[in-house]
Amino acid sequence: MVDRDGVQTAISYMSKMLTGPETRYSIMEKLVLALVHASCRLRWYFSGHVITVLTNYHLGQILSKPYVAAIKGQVLADFITEVPVDKIKECEAIQNPTPVFDERVWTLHTNGASNDDGAGAGLRLVSPDNHELTYAIRLDFKSTNNEAEYEAFLAGLRMELKMGAKNLEAHVDSKLVAEQINGRYDAKGEAMALYLEQARTLINQFQTFKIIHINRGENKHADALSKLAATSFKHLAKEVRIEVLSNPSIPMRHVNIIEVRNPSWISPIIMYFQHGTLPEGKTEARKIQHKALNYEMADGILYRKSYMGPLLRCVDKHDAQYLVREIQEGLCGIHAGPRMVVAKILSAGYYWPCMHLDAVEILCKCMSCQRHASKTLRPKNPLVPVTAAWPFQ
The missing domain is CATH 1.10.340.70 (Endonuclease III; domain 1)
Structure with a gap:
C-alpha cells in the first residue's frame, strides 16, 4: 500500500524473464508482451474495471491499426524465402508419405475335425521370420466336418489380422473350402453360404491372399491340434492355447415359435x-x-x-x-x-x-391351501337325523 495525497493506494509489482525467442523481440513487441502478461496476472481487475495504461509509446495505435494483421502473412513469406527448396520437398514427403507395400508373406495351416465326442479346430501360423505359432479351438456346439473346417479357417484369418499380416498364403486339406473360396464350387446350403460370405469379408482385409489345397499328410500339425483332446505331442507343450467357442461364427436365423391353440369361446x-x-x-x-x-x-x-x-x-x-x-x-x-x-x-x-x-x-x-388352511368344523354334507329303532317295539 502507498500513501498518495492521504489516500491508501494498492500497487502491484510483477516481472517476467524473457527466454528463447522473446529475447529477440523489438521494443514494441516487448511492451505488448508486458501488457499481455499483466492482463493475465491481473485478469480479475481487468475483467471488472476499466483499465488505463500509461506509457510513452503509441501502443494503442499499433494494436488498432489494420496493417498489424498483415505482419503474420509477412512472417510466413519471410519463412518461405529463408527455407530452401529441398527442405520444402522433405516436409511434403513427411506430410504425404508414400504408402509402403509389405511384401512379407504369412503362412497359415488349418484343419477341422468333427466326431461323436465333439468338434475341434487346429491352427498353425508361420511368420515371415519363420516363427511358428500353434493354436487349438474346441467347438462347443454341434457342427459337421465341413463346418468345423470353415470354423478353423475363419479363426486363422482372424488370428492373422490380429498379428498384422498383410499377405497371406493359406493351406487347407479340405477341398470343399479351397474350391469354394476360389469360386470353382458353389456353396450349397444356408450354413455354407454364410460361412463363405464371412470368409470373403475377412479375406478382403488382406493386400494379397492365396489359398492352396494340400493333402492331409502335409497338414499333420494342424490335424494334431484339432485332435488335441485325445492325443498329445511333445512339440506342442506350453505353446498351445485352447479356446472354447460357444456359438458359431455366422449369424443364425431366429425362429419364431407359433403356438396354435384350440378354438375357445372368444x-x-x-x-x-x-x-x-x-x-x-x-x-x-x-x-x-x-x-x-x-x-x-x-x-x-x-x-x-x-x-x-x-x-x-x-x-x-x-x-x-x-x-x-x-x-x-x-x-x-x-x-x-x-x-x-x-x-x-x-x-x-x-x-x-x-x-x-x-x-x-x-x-x-x-x-x-389344503395343508396350511385352518380346520373347518362345519360338516361337509348337511346332517340327516336318523331315528334309532326301538328295541322290542
Whole structure:
C-alpha cells in the first residue's frame, strides 16, 4: 500500500524473464508482451474495471491499426524465402508419405475335425521370420466336418489380422473350402453360404491372399491340434492355447415359435367382428349376434364392455388358468377364496365366462391351501337325523 495525497493506494509489482525467442523481440513487441502478461496476472481487475495504461509509446495505435494483421502473412513469406527448396520437398514427403507395400508373406495351416465326442479346430501360423505359432479351438456346439473346417479357417484369418499380416498364403486339406473360396464350387446350403460370405469379408482385409489345397499328410500339425483332446505331442507343450467357442461364427436365423391353440369361446365373436362370419345354425348365429353387443374389438383384441368400469380384456381357458394360479400361488399370491381371487382378476382388467366356477375348480387343487388352511368344523354334507329303532317295539 502507498500513501498518495492521504489516500491508501494498492500497487502491484510483477516481472517476467524473457527466454528463447522473446529475447529477440523489438521494443514494441516487448511492451505488448508486458501488457499481455499483466492482463493475465491481473485478469480479475481487468475483467471488472476499466483499465488505463500509461506509457510513452503509441501502443494503442499499433494494436488498432489494420496493417498489424498483415505482419503474420509477412512472417510466413519471410519463412518461405529463408527455407530452401529441398527442405520444402522433405516436409511434403513427411506430410504425404508414400504408402509402403509389405511384401512379407504369412503362412497359415488349418484343419477341422468333427466326431461323436465333439468338434475341434487346429491352427498353425508361420511368420515371415519363420516363427511358428500353434493354436487349438474346441467347438462347443454341434457342427459337421465341413463346418468345423470353415470354423478353423475363419479363426486363422482372424488370428492373422490380429498379428498384422498383410499377405497371406493359406493351406487347407479340405477341398470343399479351397474350391469354394476360389469360386470353382458353389456353396450349397444356408450354413455354407454364410460361412463363405464371412470368409470373403475377412479375406478382403488382406493386400494379397492365396489359398492352396494340400493333402492331409502335409497338414499333420494342424490335424494334431484339432485332435488335441485325445492325443498329445511333445512339440506342442506350453505353446498351445485352447479356446472354447460357444456359438458359431455366422449369424443364425431366429425362429419364431407359433403356438396354435384350440378354438375357445372368444373365437366365434372375433370371427364375427373381423370377418362378419357367423355359425351355420340360426340359433347359434343369433346367440353370437346378441353376445357381440357386450363386446368390442380394439387392435385385434377382444374386450368386454362394463357399465361403470373400464374395458376388460377377454382371455381363453389357458390364460384364465394362468391368471388364477398367478394370483393364488404367484410371487404375491394371497391364497384367498374364489370370490377374492375373481375380484382381483376383474380389478386387473381380465374377463372370461364362468370365472367363479373355474376359480373354485383350480383352488380346490392348491396343495398349500389344503395343508396350511385352518380346520373347518362345519360338516361337509348337511346332517340327516336318523331315528334309532326301538328295541322290542
